[in-house]
Every structure is written in C-alpha cells, then in structure tokens.
Amino acid sequence: MKTYDIIIIGAGASGVFMSYELARLETDAKILMIDKGAYLQKRQCPIKAGAKNCLKCSPCHIMNGYGGAGTLSDGKYNITTQFGGDLHNYVGVDKALELMEYVDEVLCSMGGSDAKLYSTASSELKTTALRNNLHLLEAKVRHLGTDRNVRILGKIFDYCSERIETQFYTIIEDVEVGDDGFFVLTTDKGEKYRCKDLVMATGRSGSKWSSQICDQLGIKQKKNRVDIGVRVELPAEIFKHITDDVYESKIVYKTDKYNDMVRTFCMNPYGEVVAENTNGIVTVNGHSYADPKLRTENTNFALLVSNKFTEPFKDSNEYGESIARLSNMLGGGVLLQRFGDLVKGRRSSARRMEKCFTRPTLQATPGDLSLVIPKRQLDNIIEMIYALDKIAPGTANEDTLLYGVEVKFYNSKIDVDENLQTAVPGLYALGDGSGVTHSLSQASASGVYVGRILAEKYGKKE
Structure with a gap:
C-alpha cells in the first residue's frame, strides 16, 4: 500500500490549479492526483473523429481526463462573484477576486496572454438590456478558445509532472478513515493508497460519487438546483x-x-x-x-x-x-x-x-x-x-x-468551513464537485486557495 501526504481525486480545474500551486511552492509533501479519465493527449471525442452520434464512451472524453470538463470547453474564464459560484461566501469577496485574478495571471504566463480580456462593466449593452427588461451581469472575461486552452493545460501538466505524481484511468471505489486518521482509498483495480490529507475535486461529473462518500462519512450536504x-x-x-x-x-x-x-x-x-x-x-x-x-x-x-x-x-x-x-x-x-x-x-x-x-x-x-x-x-x-x-x-x-x-x-453543496475543509479532519471538498463553485475561474481559484493552505502545512523542500 503506497502512502502519500496528499491525494487529489479529480484532475479538473480545481485539481489542476491545486497541483500547480503545490508544485510552484515546492512543498515537501508527497502528492498523488487521480482521475478516471485520460491523459490530455488521449482526450479525443469520437464525434470529432467522424462518428455521427455520441458513442457513450466510458469515461466520456469531453467530461473526464486531465483538465476535466473545462479542457475541451471553449476556455472562458469569468472573473466575477456575480455568478459562477459562492466561493466569496467562504473566503470573502476581495480574496475570491484576488484568487481569480491570480488564475488569470497563470493562464497568461502559460500562453494565454494573446487572448483578449473583455469586460461588461461599462458596456452600452447593459443600458440597452435594461431598457428591454433584461439584466446583464458584470464580469471580466478571458476567452482562451478550446485550442489554446488545451495547449495551456499541456504546459501546466509539464510544469507539475516532476513534482506531482498522476494516475489516469483510475476510479476510487471506496474511502475509509483509519484509526490513525489516515484515509485509505481502494481503486477499481484493487489497489490501495493511504494519505494524511484527501482532496475531493471531482467536478460535476463526479457528483454522485462525492455525495456517496459524504453520506458514508456522515458529512452534511445541502441539495442544490x-x-x-x-x-x-x-x-x-x-x-x-x-x-x-x-x-x-x-x-x-x-x-x-x-x-x-x-x-x-x-x-x-x-x-x-x-x-x-x-x-x-x-x-x-x-x-x-x-x-x-x-x-x-x-x-x-x-x-x-x-x-x-x-x-x-x-x-x-x-x-x-x-x-x-x-x-x-x-x-x-x-x-x-x-x-x-x-x-x-x-x-x-x-x-x-x-x-x-x-x-x-x-x-x-x-x-x-x-x-x-x-x-x-x-x-x-x-x-x-x-x-x-x-x-x-x-x-x-x-x-x-x-x-x-x-x-x-450541480453537486449537493457539501458542508465545508472557511478553508473548504469538511467536518472530517483532513478531508477537503473544492471546485464544482463541492457545490461551492460553478465555473472555471472559481473552481481554479478554490484549487489555488487549498493548495496554499496545504503547502503551508507541509512546508517547503530544503
């Protein structure tokens, strides 16, 4: 049984940015990130290759794999607290915006600087909409595009690969808490892993799984919309x-x-x-x-x-x-x-x-x-x-x-504290999988936030 300090379940936006932040801060922790989907290079929807209809691949390459559902999306990052989740209710409005701005800086440093940053704040559209009983929500929007988004995620993966161990095509079937406080994870391949801190970053496609784990461990949830x-x-x-x-x-x-x-x-x-x-x-x-x-x-x-x-x-x-x-x-x-x-x-x-x-x-x-x-x-x-x-x-x-x-x-909103930690010590729930966020920007920001918390806990490599 392999033992790690931190295991991240899910390689979506929150998991990716958490792994990036842990790698950047050169934490002393031993880290494993697990996802049921494919490597970035293997994520190809059969429809794009010529299939007439969805073949119901399991797992779906659109939804699962490195980068999560955001990988093959159009790569829109909305910097706002008006929509996209409730991260600001846990960390504060200023902190949430600061984290999203930081995510934008990382994306730009990895090849997204050529993507235009739009803003709805001073748009004439807002006035026109109001005159017709429509309401335009305010946000700054960085549109990367699916093609550029994939390239950026590839660079982030390369940056993290020497510091963060990753395992794909792997499903976690059971999570137990040992008497020593360590989490014991059992995979669909019969493998077992132990860790001190466990992070659930499963995204929307992992909604049923995360709800089941919370029910099993007695963690409160509030049904969402x-x-x-x-x-x-x-x-x-x-x-x-x-x-x-x-x-x-x-x-x-x-x-x-x-x-x-x-x-x-x-x-x-x-x-x-x-x-x-x-x-x-x-x-x-x-x-x-x-x-x-x-x-x-x-x-x-x-x-x-x-x-x-x-x-x-x-x-x-x-x-x-x-x-x-x-x-x-x-x-x-x-x-x-x-x-x-x-x-x-x-x-x-x-x-x-x-x-x-x-x-x-x-x-x-x-x-x-x-x-x-x-x-x-x-x-x-x-x-x-x-x-x-x-x-x-x-x-x-x-x-x-x-x-x-x-x-x-929307995932059931998991009961977490201001650090996005559940009532079970060492178990964190972040990103869209927690029900706290509903967007790429806020999910990524939540990953950075918890990444910094755990980096501080484990310290920096000497």
Whole structure:
C-alpha cells in the first residue's frame, strides 16, 4: 500500500490549479492526483473523429481526463462573484477576486496572454438590456478558445509532472478513515493508497460519487438546483454586435408568465454545438476556438431555467437526468428543432431541416422538444427568445435552431468551513464537485486557495 501526504481525486480545474500551486511552492509533501479519465493527449471525442452520434464512451472524453470538463470547453474564464459560484461566501469577496485574478495571471504566463480580456462593466449593452427588461451581469472575461486552452493545460501538466505524481484511468471505489486518521482509498483495480490529507475535486461529473462518500462519512450536504434548457444556434451576425463587444454576455430575464428566471449561459461566437456524456446520459453543450480557421458561421449559447425543489422531493439532479433520458430515448441522443416549428406546435422533420437556412454544427435528430421539456420551462425559454430578439433582432427567426436538452447538474453543496475543509479532519471538498463553485475561474481559484493552505502545512523542500 503506497502512502502519500496528499491525494487529489479529480484532475479538473480545481485539481489542476491545486497541483500547480503545490508544485510552484515546492512543498515537501508527497502528492498523488487521480482521475478516471485520460491523459490530455488521449482526450479525443469520437464525434470529432467522424462518428455521427455520441458513442457513450466510458469515461466520456469531453467530461473526464486531465483538465476535466473545462479542457475541451471553449476556455472562458469569468472573473466575477456575480455568478459562477459562492466561493466569496467562504473566503470573502476581495480574496475570491484576488484568487481569480491570480488564475488569470497563470493562464497568461502559460500562453494565454494573446487572448483578449473583455469586460461588461461599462458596456452600452447593459443600458440597452435594461431598457428591454433584461439584466446583464458584470464580469471580466478571458476567452482562451478550446485550442489554446488545451495547449495551456499541456504546459501546466509539464510544469507539475516532476513534482506531482498522476494516475489516469483510475476510479476510487471506496474511502475509509483509519484509526490513525489516515484515509485509505481502494481503486477499481484493487489497489490501495493511504494519505494524511484527501482532496475531493471531482467536478460535476463526479457528483454522485462525492455525495456517496459524504453520506458514508456522515458529512452534511445541502441539495442544490438543476438547470434545464436548450442550446440555441443562429447565424453569428445576429449576435455580432454583442459578442464583439463583451464576448460572453450573461443575461438574466424574469418571465411575465411564471415570474421565473431564465439566463443565457456559455456563449460561443463562431463556435460549434457538441454532445457530452454525463453518467451515461447524452446532453448538449457548446465550444468555440481562438484560431480563425476553426470558426464556424454560427454562434451558440444556452438558455437555462433554474429549478429548485421543496420537500418531499430531494434529488434535483435526478429530475434533470430523467428529462435528458427522455430526449435520448426519443432522439437516440440530442434532439434538434427549428424555433418556428416549436412555436407552431409541429416537429422539425428531416424535410423541414433541408429547407433551413441555419446550418447545424452538430448532427442531431430532428424532433419535437415539447415532448421532452416540461411546459413551464419551455414557455419560459420561448418568452426569453422573444425578449432577446429586442436587443438582437433575428433571435426569434423561424430558422433559429434549438438543441435539447442542455442540463447543468450541480453537486449537493457539501458542508465545508472557511478553508473548504469538511467536518472530517483532513478531508477537503473544492471546485464544482463541492457545490461551492460553478465555473472555471472559481473552481481554479478554490484549487489555488487549498493548495496554499496545504503547502503551508507541509512546508517547503530544503
């Protein structure tokens, strides 16, 4: 049985930046980072290689592996406390922003300095949005692009490789706490590891696993929300005046019909729509690139409706999964519908799609989203599209494409203290896996934060 000082479970944004900070500070600790996914170089979605539909790889290369779900994303880092998580509630607003600015400095030093830093703070868009009952959230946005993001992560891995041991294609099946206070981990390969400090950095795809471990160890959790919606794709010219100005516009709208909140999420100018596999369920997402040669003629973004539940129902993620399963059952994966067909109450057939002026960037099954998404959420989404049409005319065109479903799963919020440590001494929960953060910037910042705490505990190599 190998013994380590620190074991990090999960090589996503929080795990990567924690390992970077521990390596930079040259801590005396012996460290192992474990992930169930692949090495960075091996992360290739079969769809990118020519497969027509999601093959449901296990584990999913989009979601798992070095860098986590952020690796093959469009590499957007939002420096803000207005959205993206609640890290500021644990470390303070100033500290949270300081940590996110530090993450940005690291990214720039590793090859991200050429990426433009956008800001929504003084944008005319904010005024225009308010005049139309829409609310633009403030943030600084560094867009790296999927291509540049992968290169930067490769440099971070190389920087850490001499100091941090990593193991991929490995699943932790059990975690026990010994009488001596050490954690004992058992893998799917039957191997056992011991450590003094254990860090759960499993990300959203590890939500069920982290909840199970917390239940097993008696750690309190608070059920979080789930966001249900669609991925919108339309000609890039429609949103060009917005994306050229602020790139990532987080716009919130309160619907008249239900008084529910709908928001835009993950805007990808000149990007492509992609499928991703979370726990065997195929949902939809979006990417964009820094290299102009890789850009498309379309822009895509999500429209999401937040759902919170009261007693007796407790499992919000299961609710989201059930809707996604229905989409998978009807469409064999992702469903696609023209907005004009949706509002007219008819399915988008292959024949209707042939006449569509907007060319889809993801091969999906033409169908009827009203058979999948509950009426309340769908009514909210339709109302939001008409609201966006006021500031970006053309959003409500008949040939605007809607892919479904997009689901944002949130881990149950794990009970942690100001150091992101649980009630079990030496057990930390950080990043999106803790339910504390919901973004690349805040997840990475949480990794830096705990990395510094443990570096101070173990001291520097002489």
